[in-house]
Amino acid sequence: MAEPFAREYDAMCRAIELAASPGVPLWPNPRVGCVLLAPDGEVVGEGYHHGAGTPHAEIEALAAAGDRARGATAVVTLEPCNHTGRTGPCSQALIEAGVARVVVAQRDPNPVAEGGLEVLAEAGVDVEHGLLAEDAERLNPAWTFAHRNGRPFVTWKFATTLDGRSAARDGSSRWVTSAAARRDTHVLRAQCDTMLVGTNTVAVDDPQLTVRDAAGEPLPVQPLRVVVGNRDIDADRRVLDDVAETVHLRTHDPLEALETLYRDHGRHHVFFEGGPTLAAAFLKAGVVDEVVAYVAPMLLGSGKSAVGNLGIGTIGKARHLDLVDTLVLLPEDGDGDPADTDINLRLVLRPRQED
Template identity: 75%
Template structure:
């Protein structure tokens, strides 16, 4: 299974819209007769690629796969039927498929008389497709809130200026994180005040080929001359102030699974109050302002006992010397708002 997980996480495989999956076929003596992984939407699934590599040696083999074989026909046929047609005897699954449109492969295999086991290294398998799994399980995208702040919690100076609180190294790091998401989200206020491009760019400040969906949230019209409406990437304007409604639309109508929230203090506070922030990335600069805009708006908290507390999961110094910022990775303690509640 660890080999299958390594195949699933092969470099260059897109994180969306399809899950990353790896498969290894084992003969009765434990030798590998075929392996494969899913290379992206429209390409053969991991099981099919492994079966093609194995040929006739797949008959009587054990298929070790990181995600439950799909049970539906999309751009490709169901992997459950491909395994049956190849004569595979046994299937070992790490993670059950949380997508209701594709799940059920395990039951199909059991009904056909195959030996099936599930749950081996399930947590590791889910981490390979963290946002994809979360989105299908909760009916909304996973939300990462990113912000830059001074040591005293300011996102802008008293006169409104904010470029640049974070260092060049931190901004380069931010583009790497943006590239792991399928959606960039800001409010109309940020578009008006900062005119961001919301693209993933390289060290030469040039946009990369594959861009996340840019989303502007809010009821106000957006000036057609703003950079977020250029042709560097697709942009959607969600005319709502309701974070949960916005996320539901992104999941249902746009098949988006990971939102990178880069809006200002007001939008961030709205998502936090709604319990819709699942991860926080904070770049803390060695700077003091003493006054200015807070990094987050009013959370409705009046006493220290009600404070929203976060768990620090990683701390990294990004850059060196005067170019150094501290990147904190944190998780809120509150349970995420989901369709299951």
């Protein structure tokens, strides 16, 4: 490995590490890291984006480098932005600082901000992209997916018994899974910028759709709550309280709802906890990108299924999922419910591509 390339490779590894610094919000902005290298390879500046409204990674690194940024190489996990939002364009800031070369891992998929490398090249800056691109994309998978597909990434979460029931025949479902599983759900909710259910779930279960800490208190920053369906929402439903913002999308079309959330609300990752009818609609529309299933060691034999009719009449047409992660959730102190003594299993799956 040639020495200049080795230095840039090491700098990109460091930029990725910076971008993944603990405490950096997963949304609404991408996580980005930047390292500035002097011509002799010395690191003269580092920075990362701390969240919406704060200086971008390149700006923080330039500030740290000062005059030593002139003639330096900027190694950045994401293409420098080319638009003015809460802050100015990073591409222009790099040009004004006299940076000689810019090495980027991931090109910016956001149509509003793309084009930074072209602007830099036109100004005479040497540019290159693709170094550790896959590693950089793993920093912001949902953000990247949303901009490339024009809709948010969808995680469908459900809880089920061993025989696939999400509620008993009398409609009772409190609780299928254990307190440990329910707390784990809030950890996953906090990674998303949107909570989504249907109007029937709101009418029957009256969920609050908030993210809560281990003590059961709402976190200060909450995902957008979204209810899909044409039915009116009763004013006393908890989803309409003032803990978080709520949007009611009067449609039964999953793709239309998701495109609206991306286009009009800037949403990138939907955590979907709808009932079996809406779950079937999302699956048939091909807009479920990840499945999180909490499985409890109990049997009901009858009751509500986790998903409704998918129109599959033969085993050969079954929809296959690939298992990507498992987690065993051991019992912990709960609220006295017998389910809290159970060991639960969390499965994370992705739809098989050939399906």
